[in-house]
Amino acid sequence: MMYADLIDQEDLLGQLKALGLQIPSGSTAEQACECAVRGLDITRANELRRMVKDMYTSSATILPDVRRAIDLQLLPALAEYQKNQSV
Numbered sequence: 001m002m003y004a005d006l007i008d009q010e011d012l013l014g015q016l017k018a019l020g021l022q023i024p025s026g027s028t029a030e031q032a033c034e035c036a037v038r039g040l041d042i043t044r045a046n047e048l049r050r051m052v053k054d055m056y057t058s059s060a061t062i063l064p065d066v067r068r069a070i071d072l073q074l075l076p077a078l079a080e081y082q083k084n085q086s087v
Contacts, residue, residue, distance in 0.1 A: 005060035012066050015055075019047050029066045033073030040081045049078055 009029045016023050023032045
């Protein structure tokens with residue numbers, strides 16, 4: 001039997017917590033991403049970019065709810081932060 005590598009909500013929460021972020025237990029992927037982008041600073045922004053890049057370039061399949069949360073919460077917030085830093 002073959003098992004696919006999957007990135008699910010628990011994996012996302014675990015990765016965010018491993019970065020030292022305070023993510024409430026029981027958070028959805030969207031709620032966790034909202035928490036992750038509050039109070040962005042250069043260090044956190046770089047860590048989140050690296051985490052997203054690693055997830056998107058890995059061979060693992062990102063489940064739709066996780067991908068949607070990243071696409072709708074993390075990536076726009078990181079882009080806005082980057083834009084504001086460039087001004």
